Amino acid sequence: MAVCKVSLPHLGNYHIPLSVLFTLGFDIEYIVPPPISSKTLEIGSRHSPEFVCAPFKYTLGNFIEAIEAGADTLVQVAGSCRLDYYGELQELILADLGYKVNFINLAGMKKLDPLSVYLRLKQFNPQASLGRIARVLPLAVRMVECMDKVEDYIRKNVGFAADQDLFEKTHREFLRDLRNVRSRRDLDILYRDYKKRFQDIEVQSPPNPLRVGIVGEYYTIMEPFSNHFIEKELAAKGIVVDRWLNVTNTLLHAPKEIKEKVKPYTSYAMGATSMATISRALRMAKMGYDGIIHVKSFGCTPEVDAMPVLQNISRDYQIPILFLSFDTHTEKTGFITRLEAFYDMIVMKKRKRKREYLPGFV
């Protein structure tokens, strides 16, 4: 029988493998909080310092929603920026508000390796067995990889689908079925089936489509509500959307030597995702992408530090970069207007380039 009810704030669809890990691995009930919404933001903002970055507000709001849904144990993750202080502050805020919950702050741990995390979580279920977790962990990891591969395929193809709703529907069904997977064999069969289903959806991609890369801050990129569903907006315009940042690429298979790759542009790591932002932007610029969109939360110091470097890349490679900063006050209309202007600009630039290389093109 489950001994406690644990929850983490939403980040995209990663609650699915987390739920499998906690439920099957630790025998701890996992409470899936309500999806991130304007209500989450409203609750989080009401109880947060005004100038803290938006992920703090979203995660605090989602913690409160999780408690109201029955969670009694909350987990906050660690990071290489202010995120490391957030758990401590959120724990105090929740206590001040009168919520009596266990708060596991991974940032407060001296060591953050899988064994230390296991020992910390074992306090909440002393019966948790290392053998069982060792069996479930690879399944959860593989789930993350499958989810990320599917979402990557969608981003690159949905903009050219004859029926874009079919992509969304198939994705929803994939996630629904993923929730019921309990073994590696089931997962492999499910992934194979859905891979075929996605590939069977008719896609009519032009020979030289617009390609836009998304770089920037972890939370704002990966939690679609917090970026006003930017990927969907771009796909609706018929654009190949390339977003490298996901859990597979950053946590499971983190690349080495990013610093070396960005050397001509920066010598010092600026924390959080800033180096990944620069290295991906540089790569996309070298690959001749039509544009880059830099997404971050208002006040995100590491990504603010990356911006001048991105401007240098933009100048050297003549690649347009749109800088978008999201906060609680970001209005959808203003965001759409900027996106439309960026789109018009990259379309004109591409046409102009074609005219240069193909005389007579109108």
Ligand code: SF4
């Ligand atoms: S990366 Fe930026 S936005 Fe995200 S938690 Fe850190 S400072 Fe805040």
